[in-house]
Amino acid sequence: MPAVAGVLGGCRVESSATGTFAPKTLTPAQNDLVATLGELIIPETDTPGARAARVNEFIDRMLTDWYAADDREQFLAGLATVDPKAQEVAGKPFMDLSADEQNQVLSAMEEEAAAWRTALQEGNGDPANPPFFNLIKQMTLFGYYTSEVGAAQELRVMPMGRYDGAVPYAEIGRAWS
Amino acid sequence: MVKKNVLVAQSLEAYDAIVVGSGISGGYAAKELCEKGLKTLVLERGRPLAHGADYITEHKNPWEFTYRGLGDRKRFEEDYYVQRRTYAFGEHTEHFFHKDTDSPYIEVKPFTWIRGGRVGGRSLLWGRQCYRWSEMDFNANAADGIEIDWPIRYADIAPWYDYVEPFVGISGQAEGVENCPDGRFLPPMPLNHVEQVVKEGIEKTFPERTMTIGRVAVLTQPHNGRAPCHYCGICHRGCTPGAYFSSLSATLPAAEATGNLTLRANSVVHSVIYDEAQGRATGVRVVDAETKEMIEFKGKVVFLCASAIATAHIMLNSTSNRFPNGLANDSGALGHYLMDHHFQTGASGEMPGYEDRYYVGNRPNGIYIPRFRNVSAATKRSDYLRGFGYQGSADRASWGRPVDGFGADLKHALRDPGPWTMRLHAFGESLPRYENFVELDAEQVDQYGIPLLRISCDWGENERAMRRDMGESAAEMLEAAGAKNVTIFNGFNPGGYGAEPGLGIHEMGTARMGRDPATSVLNAHNQCHSLPNVFVTDGACMTSSACQNPSITYMALTARAADYAVEELKKMNI
Numbered sequence: 243m244p245a246v247a248g249v250l251g252g253c254r255v256e257s258s259a260t261g262t263f264a265p266k267t268l269t270p271a272q273n274d275l276v277a278t279l280g281e282l283i284i285p286e287t288d289t290p291g292a293r294a295a296r297v298n299e300f301i302d303r304m305l306t307d308w309y310a311a312d313d314r315e316q317f318l319a320g321l322a323t324v325d326p327k328a329q330e331v332a333g334k335p336f337m338d339l340s341a342d343e344q345n346q347v348l349s350a351m352e353e354e355a356a357a358w359r360t361a362l363q364e365g366n367g368d369p370a371n372p373p374f375f376n377l378i379k380q381m382t383l384f385g386y387y388t389s390e391v392g393a394a395q396e397l398r399v400m401p402m403g404r405y406d407g408a409v410p411y412a413e414i415g416r417a418w419s
Numbered sequence: 420m421v422k423k424n425v426l427v428a429q430s431l432e433a434y435d436a437i438v439v440g441s442g443i444s445g446g447y448a449a450k451e452l453c454e455k456g457l458k459t460l461v462l463e464r465g466r467p468l469a470h471g472a473d474y475i476t477e478h479k480n481p482w483e484f485t486y487r488g489l490g491d492r493k494r495f496e497e498d499y500y501v502q503r504r505t506y507a508f509g510e511h512t513e514h515f516f517h518k519d520t521d522s523p524y525i526e527v528k529p530f531t532w533i534r535g536g537r538v539g540g541r542s543l544l545w546g547r548q549c550y551r552w553s554e555m556d557f558n559a560n561a562a563d564g565i566e567i568d569w570p571i572r573y574a575d576i577a578p579w580y581d582y583v584e585p586f587v588g589i590s591g592q593a594e595g596v597e598n599c600p601d602g603r604f605l606p607p608m609p610l611n612h613v614e615q616v617v618k619e620g621i622e623k624t625f626p627e628r629t630m631t632i633g634r635v636a637v638l639t640q641p642h643n644g645r646a647p648c649h650y651c652g653i654c655h656r657g658c659t660p661g662a663y664f665s666s667l668s669a670t671l672p673a674a675e676a677t678g679n680l681t682l683r684a685n686s687v688v689h690s691v692i693y694d695e696a697q698g699r700a701t702g703v704r705v706v707d708a709e710t711k712e713m714i715e716f717k718g719k720v721v722f723l724c725a726s727a728i729a730t731a732h733i734m735l736n737s738t739s740n741r742f743p744n745g746l747a748n749d750s751g752a753l754g755h756y757l758m759d760h761h762f763q764t765g766a767s768g769e770m771p772g773y774e775d776r777y778y779v780g781n782r783p784n785g786i787y788i789p790r791f792r793n794v795s796a797a798t799k800r801s802d803y804l805r806g807f808g809y810q811g812s813a814d815r816a817s818w819g820r821p822v823d824g825f826g827a828d829l830k831h832a833l834r835d836p837g838p839w840t841m842r843l844h845a846f847g848e849s850l851p852r853y854e855n856f857v858e859l860d861a862e863q864v865d866q867y868g869i870p871l872l873r874i875s876c877d878w879g880e881n882e883r884a885m886r887r888d889m890g891e892s893a894a895e896m897l898e899a900a901g902a903k904n905v906t907i908f909n910g911f912n913p914g915g916y917g918a919e920p921g922l923g924i925h926e927m928g929t930a931r932m933g934r935d936p937a938t939s940v941l942n943a944h945n946q947c948h949s950l951p952n953v954f955v956t957d958g959a960c961m962t963s964s965a966c967q968n969p970s971i972t973y974m975a976l977t978a979r980a981a982d983y984a985v986e987e988l989k990k991m992n993i
Contacts, residue, residue: 307491384487410777414779
């Protein structure tokens with residue numbers, strides 16, 4: 243590795259030395275919600291999940307630096323629909339629900355996403371306004387599988403040194419990240 | 420190592436040769452001219468770049484990038500609004516590219532001009548595919564009655580392919596396809612399991628077609644002091660072992676080893692100096708990119724290798740009483756007949772039944788299907804001239820593929836790779852047309868005082884008709900090979916972006932070779948008809964475009980022209 247990591251413009255420290263994280267765009271409550279949703283989408287199993295991979299920190303960075311204002315507003319507006327949906331499905335704010343109830347809320351959100359996709363295929367959906375489930379799932383998967391946890395612990399980093407185009411999958415047993 | 424930005428006193432030192440540009444063509448010109456004993460000055464407008472030390476993203480993992488490889492979108496949109504259109508640009512490679520705000524151009528019609536921003540130019544970033552042209556290609560304009568004839572034939576360039584290939588190091592498989600001649604290859608990379616299946620399916624159904632592993636300037640064994648590929652697969656970030664050919668890994672070090680090379684970065688060539696009294700070029704004017712100072716460099720012979728559009732730009736800006744319309748532009752052809760390969764069409768399909776197979780290593784190469792249309796009476800098309808080849812590959816998608824659901828089930832499903840998908844991407848020949856051209860803007864200048872370039876280029880009827888077949892033939896072959904859910908893709912959006920000219924990054928034709936000085940800029944030796952000590956050996960020289968990736972042809976033509984130029988110098992003819 244060249245000893246120049248961080249030379250690229252804008253490179254910042256992931257988090258403070260104490261491991262705490264201060265979101266720049268998300269409020270502390272929104273940050274907790276994003277981290278919780280992420281962990282529901284990619285939970286800890288025999289490998290760490292989205293929370294351990296700090297996907298919420300990645301999402302906050304993207305919202306702060308990368309997203310256009312319209313897209314940022316769209317994400318935050320979508321995030322604001324999670325509590326009303328939780329009230330509708332389970333009668334409480336999302337963070338006050340049990341894990342099972344939270345999963346039920348997420349299932350309801352996914353059904354809306356499926357309906358939106360069907361509508362698109364039938365030519366009467368709005369491609370510019372995807373349901374929030376799509377946004378949070380896409381960002382969570384991207385943030386997780388490009389993290390060291392997701393790319394190297396959950397999946398496998400492609401090794402260097404040789405090419406073999408006909409290896410039995412059983413010898414590898416895991417997708418390359 | 421290559422000297423970095425050696426400061427040269429104004430007008431004091433006279434060189435034997437001046438080479439403008441340090442990319443594929445300029446690097447080769449530098450090597451050849453230096454090895455033949457000429458004190459050679461290479462001028463590169465980009466910033467210095469040290470092989471190895473400046474490959475700052477080589478082997479970095481995704482989580483080590485601030486935006487995980489997506490790049491700083493806002494800055495890219497401001498500073499790299501053209502460069503960001505190419506697949507090769509991103510957080511991994513931005514430091515190798517020209518900054519669009521540094522010297523803009525005017526898109527009269529959508530045209531993407533991808534430019535290098537460092538020593539080595541686009542040789543750092545190229546796709547590395549190397550296919551010889553054939554007799555059919557050099558004869559094409561004459562056979563079709565299109566524009567002007569090439570002044571050379573395959574027999575003229577074949578020895579020069581033979582000469583450059585062993586230096587470059589090209590891995591590939593000889594196939595005996597007449598219109599895609601075999602070269603001097605290193606051992607080929609292997610096809611993967613599903614590509615082998617597809618090859619057999621295509622060749623069984625279409626016996627006159629061939630699918631082979633790509634012929635690629637990536638080493639499969641140690642070669643000329645460079646190490647073989649270690650299959651990290653991300654060549655365009657730079658390769659410290661030099662497994663892929665670039666000016667930095669190969670030609671500039673060879674030139675440097677002679678002691679005859681002076682390389683000057685940050686040197687924006689303004690124009691070629693024409694001496695009316697002597698009737699010859701005497702050097703070039705440079706604007707230093709850092710100081711904005713104008714400096715003149717003297718040389719006995721000038722090789723313009725700045726890339727097709729940049730070379731035309733320099734020549735158009737080199738006016739004199741003798742050449743009021745641009746250097747050596749008696750014909751009016753300079754700047755015109757701009758071509759590129761049109762692509763962003765083809766097909767993809769799933770190949771079920773091989774889920775027990777996978778691959779190890781990122782092979783920086785794919786497959787190639789040489790042209791099979793209009794190569795014989797039996798393959799003659801009534802709807803278009805010329806033809807296309809395919810590149811592509813088979814792979815298994817990872818976590819990026821669409822999978823429904825969330826939670827542990829989703830995570831578990833994404834542990835395994837997705838189905839095998841085979842893709843065929845067509846690359847088509849475009850015809851030379853006068854109305855595709857570049858010219859100087861009458862009013863606006865860049866920060867170096869050089870008039871902005873206006874680019875006006877569009878695909879014609881022949882390319883548009885060919886594209887239909889490019890997609891349909893790909894689908895037909897995939898289905899013959901057993902693919903399911905075959906989908907044709909076509910990025911072309913008339914008048915807009917998606918498959919606009921320039922995006923192929925094979926632009927050529929703006930100072931074409933020909934037999935007649937009345938209709939061409941260069942003769943059969945890449946020498947200006949009306950200015951014998953100026954040579955053009957980049958893509959500008961091309962009289963037609965063929966459909967093969969052109970870099971190896973530029974290298975062969977450059978070596979051939981350098982040999983001729985040195986002989987002429989010795990004979991005191993130039």
